[in-house]
Amino acid sequence: MMSGHTIECPCGTVLRGIDEDAVVAEAQSHARSVHDMDLSDEQARSMTHPN
Numbered sequence: 087m088m089s090g091h092t093i094e095c096p097c098g099t100v101l102r103g104i105d106e107d108a109v110v111a112e113a114q115s116h117a118r119s120v121h122d123m124d125l126s127d128e129q130a131r132s133m134t135h136p137n
Protein backbone atom coordinates (compact mmCIF):
# COMPACT_ATOMS: atom_id res chain seq x y z
CA MET A 87 0.00 0.00 0.00
CA MET A 88 1.40 3.40 -1.02
CA SER A 89 -0.84 5.89 0.68
CA GLY A 90 1.70 8.60 1.49
CA HIS A 91 1.33 11.56 3.77
CA THR A 92 1.21 15.28 3.13
CA ILE A 93 1.73 18.46 5.09
CA GLU A 94 0.41 21.74 3.79
CA CYS A 95 2.62 24.56 4.95
CA PRO A 96 0.79 27.81 5.74
CA CYS A 97 2.83 29.40 2.92
CA GLY A 98 1.04 27.16 0.42
CA THR A 99 3.81 24.64 -0.21
CA VAL A 100 2.62 21.06 -0.11
CA LEU A 101 5.16 18.57 1.19
CA ARG A 102 4.78 14.88 0.48
CA GLY A 103 6.41 11.79 1.90
CA ILE A 104 5.97 8.05 1.60
CA ASP A 105 5.23 7.87 5.31
CA GLU A 106 4.78 10.16 8.28
CA ASP A 107 8.46 10.14 9.22
CA ALA A 108 9.46 11.15 5.70
CA VAL A 109 7.00 14.02 5.47
CA VAL A 110 7.92 15.24 8.95
CA ALA A 111 11.56 15.39 7.86
CA GLU A 112 10.55 17.22 4.67
CA ALA A 113 8.55 19.75 6.64
CA GLN A 114 11.37 20.37 9.11
CA SER A 115 13.81 20.92 6.28
CA HIS A 116 11.36 23.24 4.49
CA ALA A 117 10.64 25.23 7.65
CA ARG A 118 14.34 25.67 8.34
CA SER A 119 15.44 26.60 4.83
CA VAL A 120 12.43 28.67 3.72
CA HIS A 121 11.13 30.14 6.96
CA ASP A 122 14.27 30.03 9.13
CA MET A 123 12.13 28.26 11.71
CA ASP A 124 12.62 25.18 13.86
CA LEU A 125 9.65 22.87 13.58
CA SER A 126 9.44 20.23 16.29
CA ASP A 127 8.55 16.63 15.55
CA GLU A 128 5.33 17.10 17.47
CA GLN A 129 4.34 20.24 15.56
CA ALA A 130 5.11 18.63 12.22
CA ARG A 131 3.22 15.45 13.10
CA SER A 132 0.16 17.43 14.10
CA MET A 133 0.12 18.92 10.59
CA THR A 134 0.31 15.65 8.66
CA HIS A 135 -2.63 14.02 7.01
CA PRO A 136 -2.85 10.81 5.01
CA ASN A 137 -3.79 11.21 1.37
Ligand SMILES: [Zn+2]
Pocket residue numbers: 095096097098099116117120121
Ligand atom coordinates in the same frame (compact mmCIF):
# COMPACT_ATOMS: atom_id res chain seq x y z
ZN1 LIG B 1 6.36 27.07 3.98
